[in-house]
Amino acid sequence: xxxxxxxxxxxxxxxxxxxxxxxxxxxxxxxxxxxxxxxxxxxxxxxxxxxxxxxxxxxxxxxxxxxxxxxxxxxxxxxxxxxxxxxxxxxxxxxxxxxxxxxxxxxxxxxxxxxxxxxxxxxxxxxxxxxxxxxxxxxxxxxxxxxxxxxxxxxxxxxxxxxxxxx
Amino acid sequence: xxxxxxxxxxxxxxxxxxxxxxxxxxxxxxxxxxxxxxxxxxxxxxxxxxxxxxxxxxxxxxxxxxxxxxxxxxxxxxxxxxxxxxxxxxxxxxxxxxxxxxxxxxxxxxxxxxxxxxxxxxxxxxxxxxxxxxxxxxxxxxxxxxxxxxxxxxxxxxxxxxxxxxxxxxxxxxxxxxxxxxxxxxxxxxxxxxxxxxxxxxxxxxxxxxxxxxxxxxxxxxxxxxxxxxxxxxxxxxxxxxxxxxxxxxxxxxxxxxxxxxxxxxxxxxxxxxxxxxxxxxxxxxxxxxxxxxxxxxxxxx
Amino acid sequence: xxxxxxxxxxxxxxxxxxxxxxxxxxxxxxxxxxxxxxxxxxxxxxxxxxxxxxxxxxxxxxxxxxxxxxxxxxxxxxxxxxxxxxxxxxxxxxxxxxxxxxxxxxxxxxxxxxxxxxxxxxxxxxxxxxxxxxxxxxxxxxxxxxxxxxxxxxxxxxxxxxxxxxxxxxxxxxxxxxxxxxxxxxxxxxxxxxxxxxxxxxxxxxxxxxxxxxxxxxxxxxxxxxxxxxxxxxxxxxxxxxxxxxxxxxxxxxxxxxxxxxxxxxxxxxxxxxxxxxxxxxxxxxxxxxxxxxxxxxxxxxxxxxxxxxxxxxxxxxxxxxxxxxxxxxxxxxxxxxxxxxxxxxxxxxxxxxxxxxxxxxxxxxxxxxxxxxxxxxxxxxxxxxxxxxxxxxxxxxxxxxxxxxxxxxxxxxxxxxxxxxxxxx
Ligand code: NA
Ligand code: NA
Numbered sequence: 001x002x003x004x005x006x007x008x009x010x011x012x013x014x015x016x017x018x019x020x021x022x023x024x025x026x027x028x029x030x031x032x033x034x035x036x037x038x039x040x041x042x043x044x045x046x047x048x049x050x051x052x053x054x055x056x057x058x059x060x061x062x063x064x065x066x067x068x069x070x071x072x073x074x075x076x077x078x079x080x081x082x083x084x085x086x087x088x089x090x091x092x093x094x095x096x097x098x099x100x101x102x103x104x105x106x107x108x109x110x111x112x113x114x115x116x117x118x119x120x121x122x123x124x125x126x127x128x129x130x131x132x133x134x135x136x137x138x139x140x141x142x143x144x145x146x147x148x149x150x151x152x153x154x155x156x157x158x159x160x161x162x163x164x165x166x167x
Numbered sequence: 168x169x170x171x172x173x174x175x176x177x178x179x180x181x182x183x184x185x186x187x188x189x190x191x192x193x194x195x196x197x198x199x200x201x202x203x204x205x206x207x208x209x210x211x212x213x214x215x216x217x218x219x220x221x222x223x224x225x226x227x228x229x230x231x232x233x234x235x236x237x238x239x240x241x242x243x244x245x246x247x248x249x250x251x252x253x254x255x256x257x258x259x260x261x262x263x264x265x266x267x268x269x270x271x272x273x274x275x276x277x278x279x280x281x282x283x284x285x286x287x288x289x290x291x292x293x294x295x296x297x298x299x300x301x302x303x304x305x306x307x308x309x310x311x312x313x314x315x316x317x318x319x320x321x322x323x324x325x326x327x328x329x330x331x332x333x334x335x336x337x338x339x340x341x342x343x344x345x346x347x348x349x350x351x352x353x354x355x356x357x358x359x360x361x362x363x364x365x366x367x368x369x370x371x372x373x374x375x376x377x378x379x380x381x382x383x384x385x386x387x388x389x390x391x392x393x394x395x396x397x398x399x400x401x402x403x404x405x406x407x408x409x410x411x412x413x414x415x416x417x418x419x420x421x422x423x424x425x426x427x428x429x430x431x432x433x434x435x436x437x438x439x440x441x442x443x444x445x446x447x448x449x450x451x452x453x454x455x456x457x458x459x460x461x462x463x464x465x466x467x468x469x
Numbered sequence: 470x471x472x473x474x475x476x477x478x479x480x481x482x483x484x485x486x487x488x489x490x491x492x493x494x495x496x497x498x499x500x501x502x503x504x505x506x507x508x509x510x511x512x513x514x515x516x517x518x519x520x521x522x523x524x525x526x527x528x529x530x531x532x533x534x535x536x537x538x539x540x541x542x543x544x545x546x547x548x549x550x551x552x553x554x555x556x557x558x559x560x561x562x563x564x565x566x567x568x569x570x571x572x573x574x575x576x577x578x579x580x581x582x583x584x585x586x587x588x589x590x591x592x593x594x595x596x597x598x599x600x601x602x603x604x605x606x607x608x609x610x611x612x613x614x615x616x617x618x619x620x621x622x623x624x625x626x627x628x629x630x631x632x633x634x635x636x637x638x639x640x641x642x643x644x645x646x647x648x649x650x651x652x653x654x655x656x657x658x659x660x661x662x663x664x665x666x667x668x669x670x671x672x673x674x675x676x677x678x679x680x681x682x683x684x685x686x687x688x689x690x691x692x693x694x695x696x697x698x699x700x701x702x703x704x705x706x707x708x709x710x711x712x713x714x715x716x717x718x719x720x721x722x723x724x725x726x727x728x729x730x731x732x733x734x735x736x737x738x739x740x741x742x743x744x745x746x747x748x749x750x751x752x753x754x755x756x757x758x759x760x761x762x763x764x765x766x767x768x769x770x771x772x773x774x775x776x777x778x779x780x781x782x783x784x785x786x787x788x789x790x791x792x793x794x795x796x797x798x799x800x801x802x803x804x805x806x807x808x809x810x811x812x813x814x815x816x817x818x819x820x821x822x823x824x825x826x827x828x829x830x831x832x833x834x835x836x837x838x839x840x841x842x843x844x845x846x847x848x849x850x851x852x853x854x855x856x857x858x859x860x861x862x863x864x865x866x867x868x869x870x871x872x873x874x875x876x877x878x879x880x881x882x883x884x885x886x887x888x889x890x891x892x893x894x895x
Binding site for chain 2: 115118
């Protein structure tokens with residue numbers, strides 16, 4: 001089971017990497033075509049935007065799972081460290097509610113827009129919202145795992161994590 | 168009292184705002200304050216597609232957006248915005264207000280929308296930096312920004328231009344630096360987005376009519392009392408009529424303003440040559456969506 | 470009243486440690502409840518449409534370019550070039566750090582990445598040469614925050630989208646204030662280092678300098694390509710990010726031969742993750758912004774700040790003090806995303822140039838990256854250099870002061886920014 005989960009997250013990383021490479025290629029080829037060949041790829045802008053949304057929504061799950069979303073934990077950890085494990089349960093509960101709303105709203109929009117077809121790509125605009133369905137569901141699972149997992153106590157002098165905000 | 172959120176993407180100087188204010192004032196007055204309308208201009212509640220999605224799901228009550236933005240759901244409605252479909256505004260009004268337009272409004276209901284009417288953005292015209300556009304050859308090789316309509320992309324492709332996808336928000340800069348040298352929009356947009364600062368020539372090609380659609384969330388509409396529904400539909404019809412009138416009146420004023428800003432305006436267009444050149448666009452459209460609506464429009468606008 | 474509810478939920482949950490993105494969603498939900506319109510559709514639609522933006526696509530592309538530069542050997546060569554030119558002066562490594570900061574700023578859009586590169590490459594050299602710990606740390610941190618001001622810049626892109634301001638103009642307008650920040654650092658460093666006894670390096674001879682230049686020239690082309698390409702209409706700012714990424718990939722595989730496929734895969738994954746973090750925040754902010762608009766909070770704020778509309782400089786100063794305070798505890802992107810939609814309507818009413826406003830705002834929030842208690846660049850510099858924060862803050866103070874002075878100048882004399890910007894835009 002653990003191994004399956006590991007493979008699953010790695011597969012998501014691979015999907016993101018492939019989408020990123022494809023987006024770079026699409027936009028770059030469009031610039032080259034415009035100047036070198038007086039033409040362009042009509043769907044390139046819409047397709048790269050769609051790829052972007054999928055990268056962001058899949059990536060957000062990984063960021064949540066690794067605890068890398070930007071947060072200010074200093075205050076509670078200094079002021080009331082004993083309460084922090086319980087505050088964290090509440091935090092995961094809020095994450096669960098948000099993810100659940102993202103999931104449910106996206107399901108409705110995916111269905112509503114499945115027959116709404118983009119003129120330039122021929123793809124349903126529901127694909128945009130489908131990214132929210134997958135992302136919301138996975139985030140909710142991560143949140144549930146933390147809510148029913150062990151209490152997370154404050155670890156003093158934790159090293160600065162690499163993944164913090166990269167402006 | 169019920170409060171309705173009315174959203175559109177145009178700036179407050181645009182006639183869409185004039186229409187919205189009229190709608191708000193009249194609806195509030197005639198319902199004795201039972202209905203209230205809050206206006207959110209300038210895309211405050213999202214892009215066109217987001218506003219339409221919002222009106223469908225009911226988080227926005229009323230939205231106003233170009234009819235071309237509905238063609239993902241109603242591909243056949245693209246017929247209204249085909250190049251050179253309406254020779255003059257009267258035939259456009261006749262078709263949109265008549266059976267054909269009612270039919271489109273009716274098919275909006277399966278997507279959760281109540282069609283309230285078709286205001287207008289006027290005709291789309293070409294602006295560029297190279298020179299007046301008199302014949303199709305004048306667009307040959309021009310890098311041109313085109314919107315997400317397949318028909319218009321096909322049209323400018325056929326005319327030898329190089330259509331490029333650039334979001335409206337980035338278009339001013341793209342024209343200024345020269346990423347593209349041409350664009351097409353209704354006159355009001357050229358003025359409100361200040362494209363005249365970065366474009367030398369405006370040609371009144373009038374190559375496509377640009378109807379707007381005023382739509383309301385269907386459930387919200389059906390949830391109103393009969394009297395309130397009547398107020399909404401009546402005021403909407405009056406608002407649309409008023410907006411169209413102002414649109415015609417204002418167009419010459421706006422052209423004069425653009426000339427005063429230094430744009431060279433060209434009215435000498437070989438329309439017949441353009442119509443001949445873009446014939447395949449109609450054929451493409453008919454191949455994909457059938458000819459029912461095209462024929463109905465041609466029949467009705469006679 | 471609604472404004473207070475919104476701010477209380479937002480700040481309260483952030484201080485309890487809720488990730489900022491979810492704090493934005495929570496305060497949006499609070500507004501939904503307050504206005505009696507609780508709906509999953511609002512959240513899903515605003516979040517996904519907020520992410521679905523072409524200009525913001527520049528973020529992953531510039532991140533790829535930046536990471537390719539650091540794993541592909543471009544960043545190291547920039548430091549080598551700066552050392553060959555300035556390493557022999559008194560306090561020379563400090564000037565190398567400043568010069569490198571400005572060059573890196575022209576290459577990358579990320580303050581954190583630049584500061585991390587500076588500290589990890591230069592700090593060990595400075596320590597060995599007997600440079601005092603605290604001022605050196607302070608210099609690295611304050612050099613890092615030039616990155617968001619000089620183009621390319623992720624915060625300027627986010628500002629352009631949040632405030633509906635031309636990104637190209639923000640980019641061009643950032644050049645002069647960014648260079649001024651570098652010059653301010655040079656002045657402060659020369660004063661700070663005067664009394665210190667530090668090792669001076671042997672002057673690089675002509676051949677060494679030429680070799681360093683030849684080796685580094687490829688990296689130096691990048692800012693020219695980006696700024697020139699945008700200025701002369703070869704591509705849009707979004708496309709510039711892609712061109713920068715492709716260029717960095719080409720140089721580090723074909724010229725330096727240091728980028729392998731495995732490394733490139735890691736770059737893509739890591740850039741995708743950093744992008745997601747920033748963009749999920751953007752999406753959440755759009756959800757909050759949607760409800761802020763419907764609740765008409767900007768109008769409430771405008772009423773409070775209304776008396777200042779006739780005094781643009783006073784209004785600007787007030788806003789900048791608010792931003793400075795918020796920047797002490799909050800990171801750069803959320804500060805922009807939350808405050809800009811609130812302030813923009815009043816700023817426009819007061820007749821303040823939006824591009825100027827956007828630039829000063831970004832400079833201000835960049836300073837927030839090095840102010841305690843919460844400063845991401847400060848954290849990274851201390852983490853990578855293994856120095857306690859209190860220590861680094863002491864060394865940071867003189868640089869922070871000169872930055873605040875610069876900020877005050879920009880507020881008092883807007884033409885410092887506006888005049889050169891209009892000249893460059895032409
Ligand atoms: Na930069
Ligand atoms: Na700070």
